[in-house]
Amino acid sequence: MNLAVFASGNGSNLQAIINSCRKGKIAADLKLVFSDRPAAYALTRARRAKVPSIVSLVPRDFPSREAYDQACVELLQREQIDLVVLAGYMRILSPLFIDAFRGRIMNIHPSLLPAFKGGHAIEDALAYGVRVTGVTVHFVDEQIDHGPIIAQAPVRILAQDTRETLAARIHRAEHRLYPQAVEMFVSGRLKICGRTVIPS
Amino acid sequence: MNLAVFASGNGSNLQAIINSCRKGKIAADLKLVFSDRPAAYALTRARRAKVPSIVSLVPRDFPSREAYDQACVELLQREQIDLVVLAGYMRILSPLFIDAFRGRIMNIHPSLLPAFKGGHAIEDALAYGVRVTGVTVHFVDEQIDHGPIIAQAPVRILAQDTRETLAARIHRAEHRLYPQAVEMFVSGRLKICGRTVIPS
Numbered sequence: 001m002n003l004a005v006f007a008s009g010n011g012s013n014l015q016a017i018i019n020s021c022r023k024g025k026i027a028a029d030l031k032l033v034f035s036d037r038p039a040a041y042a043l044t045r046a047r048r049a050k051v052p053s054i055v056s057l058v059p060r061d062f063p064s065r066e067a068y069d070q071a072c073v074e075l076l077q078r079e080q081i082d083l084v085v086l087a088g089y090m091r092i093l094s095p096l097f098i099d100a101f102r103g104r105i106m107n108i109h110p111s112l113l114p115a116f117k118g119g120h121a122i123e124d125a126l127a128y129g130v131r132v133t134g135v136t137v138h139f140v141d142e143q144i145d146h147g148p149i150i151a152q153a154p155v156r157i158l159a160q161d162t163r164e165t166l167a168a169r170i171h172r173a174e175h176r177l178y179p180q181a182v183e184m185f186v187s188g189r190l191k192i193c194g195r196t197v198i199p200s
Numbered sequence: 201m202n203l204a205v206f207a208s209g210n211g212s213n214l215q216a217i218i219n220s221c222r223k224g225k226i227a228a229d230l231k232l233v234f235s236d237r238p239a240a241y242a243l244t245r246a247r248r249a250k251v252p253s254i255v256s257l258v259p260r261d262f263p264s265r266e267a268y269d270q271a272c273v274e275l276l277q278r279e280q281i282d283l284v285v286l287a288g289y290m291r292i293l294s295p296l297f298i299d300a301f302r303g304r305i306m307n308i309h310p311s312l313l314p315a316f317k318g319g320h321a322i323e324d325a326l327a328y329g330v331r332v333t334g335v336t337v338h339f340v341d342e343q344i345d346h347g348p349i350i351a352q353a354p355v356r357i358l359a360q361d362t363r364e365t366l367a368a369r370i371h372r373a374e375h376r377l378y379p380q381a382v383e384m385f386v387s388g389r390l391k392i393c394g395r396t397v398i399p400s
Contacts (some may be wrong), residue, residue: 112312112330112354113330129397132352132354134332136331149329150331152330154332196329199359
């Protein structure tokens with residue numbers, strides 16, 4: 001199986017996947033790392049890991065979101081990608097993209113969905129005053145932070161937590177959970193049934 | 201400190217609190233058990249535990265929800281109750297009741313709030329396909345399943361879970377968490393700050 005990772009920033013989840021592939025914990029080839037930002041540190045990580053294809057496309061060079069996503073889909077098809085792993089990819093995918101890779105695009109979110117959807121999940125959880133939050137890996141569908149859930153891990157909020165200390169623990173949980181979820185897909189252990197994913 | 205437990209049904213959370221009081225894990229007196237249903241098994245548990253006051257008031261004997269809740273408040277004041285513990289109490293409290301005991305009424309809910317509010321939390325979590333749900337103890341405010349969160353515990357959903365097996369695990373988590381939350385209140389370790397409860 002061939003994997004692509006899409007990232008816009010630091011790429012720490014990309015690094016976790018690179019490490020798991022290297023150790024043989026994920027039995028697949030990381031064939032492509034893609035970014036919408038040429039300066040993303042994720043691309044540096046990809047170069048260091050000697051990922052075969054490293055591509056950056058700048059959105060403003062395309063006439064529309066659909067044209068941009070069409071270029072992505074063509075790239076993915078050309079590279080014969082089986083699974084697209086979003087890892088801090090900051091663009092919302094168009095239906096065209098989602099439809100072309102339905103059930104084959106994963107994302108990770110720093111809360112226990114459906115709680116705290118959106119771009120400020122960690123801050124929102126702290127403001128709400130929950131005692132347990134966590135991370136969610138899910139398949140991507142047309143709604144934001146909504147698709148079938150593959151895996152979740154709880155993270156306790158401590159009385160002395162700040163945004164920074166909580167975010168650090170959540171990121172560590174992401175780096176454990178995301179490679180596991182990818183491995184489950186790669187080994188054929190995920191079956192989507194309606195909006196439920198049945199692991200085996 | 202004097203505790204009152206309100207229950208409409210089986211009263212398994214009441215039993216957990218009775219047990220914790222008996223073992224000295226909660227340093228307070230369970231002075232009153234109240235029900236809106238004279239046949240509630242919770243009342244039998246209260247009699248067996250020799251709770252001093254056991255009261256059942258039937259809603260249809262009162263002209264309005266406010267009149268019913270006013271009778272409850274007077275009862276609580278007469279018994280000098282410090283904390284009201286809702287344990288499967290199926291009535292929504294009126295603002296009159298909530299205001300009279302603000303910050304002194306606890307409830308328990310079978311999900312990690314704010315996810316899966318309402319009366320079908322366990323079924324809703326299964327239907328959504330989450331991998332982690334849990335239980336929440338919170339102070340009661342005017343909105344349903346909304347007040348400041350005191351304690352939460354995660355419960356994993358397993359691939360083979362049915363409604364029954366999951367409910368059984370959630371109830372066991374409730375029976376552990378609720379007495380702990382009551383004890384934190386009784387020992388003065390909960391400070392409400394906006395909608396956050398700061399444990400110490």
